[in-house]
Amino acid sequence: MTIPQARKLGLPLMNLVRLKGIPILQQLHLEEQLLRTSADNWCIINDGTNAPTIVMGMSGKPPELLELGPILRDQVPVIRRFTGGGTVIVDHGTIFVTLICNKDDVPDVQPYPRPIMAWSGLLYNEVFQGIGDFKLRENDYVFGQRKFGGNAQSITKNRWIHHTSFLWDYEARNMAYLKLPTRAPEYRLARSHMEFVCRMKEYMPRQVFIDRTVKAMENHFSVRPINLDIDGSAHDTKFVHSTKLLSEQELEEVGASLQEKSLSYNS
Template identity: 45%
Template sequence: MLQRPSLTYLHTTMMPIFAQLQLEEALLRVSKENICLINRGSPPAIVLGISGKPEEWINLSAWSQNPVPVLRRYSGGGTVVVDENTLFVTFIMNGTEIAVPSQIQAVHAYFETLWQKAFYPHPFRLIENDYVLGSRKVGGNAQYLARDRWVHHTSFLWDFKPEHMGLLARPPKMPSYRQERGHLDFLTTLSSCFTSADELLSPLVNELSVRFSLSEGNVEELSKCLTQEYRRQTMQESLAVPLVT
């Protein structure tokens, strides 16, 4: 029998997304472990992809009335607004151990099948890089792809506040399946089909236990990597409040 690769599983609640992204980046660059990090909720924030331009992705007028922190993560992709209703799931993996190379199509294919098992019997699928229930987006994902190690992190909407979604501008590039819909017509929530987050996470962990040898992680122990030297790209942004004319 082939030995299953090991996976450290860490489950937290209300870790600020800035702290989460800092921890992820440290684990990516310093650790050699396969890690699954699940975090339920965060204080409100806007998170830009590494090359995102605030003026293209953020409704600066709305933000000036509700100036939540703006962060820039170490991975690519678009911009999301997060809060206490966001469910974060991050995988930091050695691709060679699970035969998933550092290629976006391969990573997406792996996680589409993984999440379909967790979401069953609900109509979950990947469409144009979005996680979708039916025809509505329920989660966004982004990747960091290095030679032998990669990150796939997802922000699922357990629920959302329209006023927070109003902090985002219409993105400069939209998937065709969106069909020009505004945020409120384009998005759906996990709470529309699950009574609790555990109803989704329990089958996820069960599937992971089939694919991996699981061990429970400890935040304090894993956070030790933050003290080491490594390239740091996660940062807070300083935005100017636009002048009212």
């Protein structure tokens, strides 16, 4: 099943920004700013990020999601992003694809989480056509029963953002920083991180995925590649970002509070 081929004439304009190795915090700041202050549609593809970083959803609670001791010991950065969704650890093996759309430019998609998710599943069905057993399972992209893409969204009055972290590759040891979430998709079946996720590199080359993603976008938008001054955008002091890097002190305070509760419980 694919999205019906859109008319080649009169397609809505989509600005395409291709990045490589941009820090994920910088990318998230850019996305939030474009969502809130721009009137254009945007597709942002960031091929990897510069260092292992944990990214939590806006309502994520560190004690429930993170192994705080190892994270503090190894000084792994932790970010709370402006969108919902789950917790991931990203690095140079992660490919990020973000879609920021005006709801009127995709009028067949109701601006609510499930319709946007379903539309994205059809879009990526085009990308992965003939490759693996691709499916949208709950809010994840999977090959068979194993996840390789996690999604998050934010919806405003007239616009929405849908962004995905694709695990083209990952470091197995980094998964130990994440706890098993208390709220998990049913199909996970309490599997460990290593049993639950898979690597995209086992299914397709990295550049092939990126090229196929751009081609799929071109079926539904008039895609215009542009160069963006990422550093300049990040230093726009007029815009206040809600995405933030959690300080070591914040994480230590959470860890200390947990330790106190544990001691009190055991005494």
